[in-house]
Amino acid sequence: MNILLIHQNMPGQFKHLAPLLASAGHDVRFITKRKDIEIPGVRKLLYEPHREVRDSTHHYMRQFENGVLHGQAVTRICQDLRKEGWRPDLIMAHPGWGETLFVKETFPNSPLISYCEFYYSTRGADFGFDPATSTTFDDHCRIRTRNAHLLLSLELCDAGWSPTQWQKSRHPKPFQDKINVVFDGIDTGVASPNPNAKFVLDDGRVLTPQDEVITYVARNLEPYRGFPTFMRALPELLKARPNATVLVCGATGVSYGSKPKKGGTWKEVMLEEVGLEQVPGFDRVHFLGHLPYDRYISLLQVSTAHIYLTYPFVLSWSFMEAMSAGCRMIASNTAPVLEVLKEGENGWLTDFFDPNALVENVVRALEDPNAAEIRAAARETILGRYDLKTCVPKQLHMLERVSGQPVLPRKAKSAEAV
Known part of the structure; x- marks a missing residue:
């Protein structure tokens, strides 16, 4: 398969999936802003927004304008890929910076999985939680608009992916059914007790x-x-x-x-x-x-x-x-x-x-x-x-279900493949 990954801070939550998919023979391309990292077998495509958010932009809308600028930069790369004759069979992306806003305009038939990490709210989460931090009515209104690019991306995706049930529950109820809960995965062989540690x-x-x-x-x-x-x-x-x-x-x-x-x-x-x-x-x-x-x-x-x-x-x-x-x-x-x-x-x-x-x-x-x-x-x-050996197979199953295609050879989906 042709698989497109998008995250401004490569590899982000695709740290384990990206090299695994590349090693399985897929053509994996990664759109990112990060210059100081390479993943074996993965083609990195760098982008940069063409300008900063303008000072004159209404402060409610600065996050959205920033998202639009990121989305524009990403979709330009997508258009270049399309001109080359390359189309993804599957797209996975983190929408937090607006990068997914326009990918479906270039690749309308490519299924998109969106990493639904957080959805902001004026109640029940981080905003207003700390009494030492004062909030105003203006802040409440600004938080509402902060989700604009996230909501558009959520509506756009074919499936969502959240690491915890609570993080999924923060998203609007009409869209929660499309969000899968699978943790990113912990390498328990590395993060393990060691009585000889120093x-x-x-x-x-x-x-x-x-x-x-x-x-x-x-x-x-x-x-x-x-x-x-x-x-x-x-x-x-x-x-x-x-x-x-x-x-x-x-x-x-x-x-x-x-x-x-x-x-x-x-x-x-x-x-x-x-x-x-x-x-x-x-x-x-x-x-x-x-x-x-x-x-x-x-x-x-x-x-x-x-x-x-x-x-x-x-x-x-x-x-x-x-x-x-x-x-x-x-x-x-x-x-x-x-x-x-x-x-x-x-x-x-x-x-x-x-x-x-x-x-x-x-x-x-x-x-x-x-x-x-x-x-x-x-x-x-x-x-x-939460072990990689538990989480990665669930992630692969999600990829297969959304793409409609096998991701790894059946024997490679065993615990040894992780």
Whole structure:
């Protein structure tokens, strides 16, 4: 088959599918903005919007204009492919940046699977969740229009794909029947317990699973992932666990939400607020920045207690990888965490906003006599429902059903193919 993948940040959620499809002999082409990556057997096609969103555009419509610009750039590449005589038998794309808006104008008969990661709402999810973030009626109206390109893309696609039931449920009910729920998949062979793991600090100290190590991971240290609550808990946590080393992994930018109003980074703001540098035990806290993947896995493998906090929003891969690594999970009682983690069964839940509760629950988890069984259950949860060997065959079945064509030779669809 001719298969077209579209994602501005290649490979995105097609990290596992793209090389698998290429290795099966399909002609796989990937439209993206990302220049610094190649996938063996996949032809990369770069695009760039021809201009930025104009300052004069109504602020409700800037996201939509940005989507139109991305969609135009992608469809120009699609038109070039059509002129070459190449037509996709299947298109898979992430619509979050507007890239799918016009692909059906060029390839009207090619089935399209759209990755339905999130649909914004003024109620029940991230918007207005944090009382520290004020919202106005103007914000409510802006959020409504933020979905314009997502709604058009949802109407356009032949099938949708969401990683969790909760993320599917955020989309408009008239379209939910076309959305399949399949998680992206976790490589449980890599994200796995390792009693011999080592994590070397900048000062040369080597941490192992025999040390008490409390970990926190986020792509960026920001409110959406509970960073303020984590920081406010640190002084009491250091006091309660005098032998613990705390590892904080994440960059200082913003992936979601907004930057601090007074400038700087959220790390700087929270360091100042809690006065952490004057707190006894501060030298046991290590801000590691963004880590290479292998070091990040080592961090999870030496973790004694792993903290994951999130707004009701997109579920992080790091949450699932930490469970796969057998971490002692202390996570916020928010969606979609609650879809995966059950209190006392495979982890411990805590209030997203309450730093004192976070300290209590970390201590509770560290002192729980059933911790070993709960950690094992966390890994079993991922092995049973979210492992690549479970998820990829479901994804392939979805591709076959939508395209009406076989994707892999039957024998290659076994677990060994993943």
